[in-house]
Amino acid sequence: MKKFVVSMAVVIVACAGAQAGIVEHLTFDIDGTAATGTDAVLVGDAAVTTGGMGISGEALQLDGDGDFATTPGFKGIAGADARTVSLWVKTAVNQADGTFFLGWGDTGFGSRVRYDLGLQKGTSDQLRNELNAGAITSNTGTTITDDAWHHISLTFDGTTTTFYVDGQTYGTSTTSVNTTTTEDLVIGTGIRPATEFNENARWTNGLIDDVQIYDEALTGDQVATLYANPGTVVPEPATLAILGIGALALGRRRK
16 A cells, blocks of 8 residues: 555656756746746846735846847747747737837748747737738737737647637638748747838837746646636646546546
């Protein structure tokens, strides 16, 4: 009996750290140190809050005037590979429309070379996935620029892009994706600099927290779990299966 319980404990410990394909996780709780992946460097006036201002702990604070964070060496997900982007945003009420929250890819004009996520210009409730030579938009019915926290997620399974806001699905698209990994991930703007448009609309004014990037497309239920549990990550399905089998076996052993 004791030997069996010890074996189960080993299984649980070994599996506890397994996470579903997460390649980058920035909590911004102390600085730009990553919980998983590459540490972020803060640029310009970008700073980390104090006093628990984040959705979970602290957050990245941006003033909308050219400050952002970047991850030297981490260039996102390439080509048409599956991916998930998940983050929390709390923008100022006067946030300029057309802002982008994060992006990676190439600053050039090749087809589908970028992967930016933000707001459609001229709207406060429409998300935009900028690809260059093509973009995907989705009406959410939720005003995002309202000085309140919102969970935004974007998944791509190799064929279909799905938008989520606050745990709910808001549109899909089968527009092709072919992202170049030339530039490092940026947070607080899109990969193309705002100066190309002679405006500051692409810079986030507000807070960003709990940035997660996965190399797989999470399910709707998994995205809903991230929304319901800020700061947590999605565990590997195999982990849950092993723990479930172990718990069942332990229960039978006790009978």
